[in-house]
Amino acid sequence: MNLDHSESTAEDPQAALPGRQDQSQQRRARILDAARECFGQDGYAGATVARIAQEAGVSNGLLYQFFRNKERLFAVVLKDVVRDWVRAMVPRSRESETPAQALEGMFRRSVDFCRSTPLLPALLSRDPALQLQRIQMASADRIEPHRRLVASILQAGVTSGEFRGDLDVRSAADLICQLQSDYSRRAYADDPRFPLTPAIIETAVRFIHDAVRAR
Amino acid sequence: MNLDHSESTAEDPQAALPGRQDQSQQRRARILDAARECFGQDGYAGATVARIAQEAGVSNGLLYQFFRNKERLFAVVLKDVVRDWVRAMVPRSRESETPAQALEGMFRRSVDFCRSTPLLPALLSRDPALQLQRIQMASADRIEPHRRLVASILQAGVTSGEFRGDLDVRSAADLICQLQSDYSRRAYADDPRFPLTPAIIETAVRFIHDAVRAR
Amino acid sequence: MNLDHSESTAEDPQAALPGRQDQSQQRRARILDAARECFGQDGYAGATVARIAQEAGVSNGLLYQFFRNKERLFAVVLKDVVRDWVRAMVPRSRESETPAQALEGMFRRSVDFCRSTPLLPALLSRDPALQLQRIQMASADRIEPHRRLVASILQAGVTSGEFRGDLDVRSAADLICQLQSDYSRRAYADDPRFPLTPAIIETAVRFIHDAVRAR
Amino acid sequence: MNLDHSESTAEDPQAALPGRQDQSQQRRARILDAARECFGQDGYAGATVARIAQEAGVSNGLLYQFFRNKERLFAVVLKDVVRDWVRAMVPRSRESETPAQALEGMFRRSVDFCRSTPLLPALLSRDPALQLQRIQMASADRIEPHRRLVASILQAGVTSGEFRGDLDVRSAADLICQLQSDYSRRAYADDPRFPLTPAIIETAVRFIHDAVRAR
């Protein structure tokens, strides 16, 4: 739950005795955490600034010193979530993986990430409740790269002969990303009507393998 | 956009000169249309009753003579949308279809339905912005049947030897329904970042075929 | 509950087969009954026209053919209630009563009237919830006569020597009327915090006797 | 009109330069004053939150930071009014009073209190327009004690032989409280049809004396 928002100060030796600066950054991070939680649970319109502030343990007004308004706050949350998500999916060390393994690994890591993170890839994909189109556009930069990453893995597989030669790489990448997003969201939502049992995950992984591998 | 809400009066030759009853039902239908549109665009919390009324060309208050409140209106919209969606997906005449054809047909019909209908299967699946759990539960009755229908087609294919014998029917049905829902929503949303080209559809169809057919 | 609103038609031999006229008057009466009930229970602002119409078994709109608006309807109800109340209090045959008996009789009849009638002398006296001052003024014509009636009885008692010679007739009449109004309202309201047991009534009667009789 | 809501700050020498806390409490008090006024004039249903806010010179929303909703605000007003009323009635120093004097004193103080205070013992007793039963119940705790106080005075008088031995103490207390409430309300309402001249008050006082004293 306590994500890494501090970045540059992460290794600051003075972190132990937080100065003004540090405390401020800590509060900013707490706000972002709370916002992620609230937006994730209630959507953009449903979440209230007051609740976020309370959840973060800061005053109502402080929020507005870090973020111009609710919309901007949401944009930042969105950007961070996508960044974290992409990070979590990307293979740590790519060397030893075959394309098929890479594909499977991304899928599983994505689902795992969402399982443990109060997140909203739901929102990422196309939540109608957040019509903040401009915001989404801003974070869309992350979506396309993700798709390109998957596409490059697919292309590598095709080139190596491991995947089908007639694979429509762009479309397949799109579909795989879609599935990743879906099942990731389900991992987070944990809705009994949309369960995410191991069996379902294995089936999805097998779907993907079947669809791409050469025969 | 102008859906069939009239049903019983559809063949009434006097429909042209609407009586009071008729006009009333027409207005009700207009409200439902507008609500479908607005909820679809803005989510539950984001949509306003005033906007829906305006869009429907009726007064603010009339809405409350047909529906107890916003929540009930939404519930009705949801129920209707799912009903229409399921109707559109179900094969007209099932006789001559192989299981594979049935599967493909449902997929295509679902996508087509959403392309031409202001709809919200998005909302059906799990929009975090509409926490109206009870409502969702009510319309959830439709989700499981859909999954069962797909599962029965899969089972038929497995039995006939057309599909893989080791197919996890439940999980596969879940995944296929998920894909249908996704691409259907994309068909409606028409978001450039999530396009729905023929190539993408064909790829999805092929994915499904590859995943289930015996080898 | 079914009060006499018809007056002139009460003995109409055609009452059995109600003509247009009769039915109309009957409906008017039903509306007044319902209004008396509703205003009595919920006060002026709290009562709704729709409820009154429903209670009366007529359409919403019909109400407005008999009464210009809610305020006028209320005014008529008020006038009728006061009229009935005063009627009920006035001794049937005055001859054989001493002033003391007359006083006591009025008090008891008033309380009894309210016990069996959905009424609102509450509203009569000075309910702050119905600020319709002008209306109250209109029905005030009835209040003063009542006070004068009591005063005349008191005066008769003073003259005959049965009552104290130094009685302030006007003030005493005022107080007695006040008590009548109070206990009448309590008879109707039937609030456990303001009970109206026989003991309480007897005490009130005795109060009045003690206060006025010569010693 | 400007009641004492400040209590603890009453002796604060800095009250002249109000701090934030002080100003806040002052506004709360202003809201309560305005609410007392408006509810008193228009009843519960008739009074509007907007009017109260305007009368208090604060924004519409501030009201909701002090009181959960209109109903709660009313409950507080009611509680305060009863508290003030009871306070005003209770004899300052009881020592030297005979029971008869105590009775008379309470009556006069009650009337005087209402004359100078925007108040609604009317509402206390049984205004049909405020069906907020639960609220009334809450403040009813004050009614019964008042009745008991009067009853104890009566009992003392009976015991000392100053009052009639056959007095029904409970019923008499009820009646006296009723009269106090009535004339107090009249003192506030100041309705020309229900005047409250000195003569009327003296008559009431005499009524009470006559009714209770031994002969």
Place this chain on the structure above:
DNA sequence: TATGAATGAGTGTTCATTCAT
């Protein structure tokens, strides 16, 4: 820097009143 009291525009909802039928 941080607070939270204060604002007021905007929301869902009700209801007296009108009017086409």
Place this chain on the structure above:
DNA sequence: AATGAATGAACACTCATTCAT
């Protein structure tokens, strides 16, 4: 004469945002 569908002003209440402290 009678209906009840339709209206829209008015209400209680919420919440993003500001600002004096």
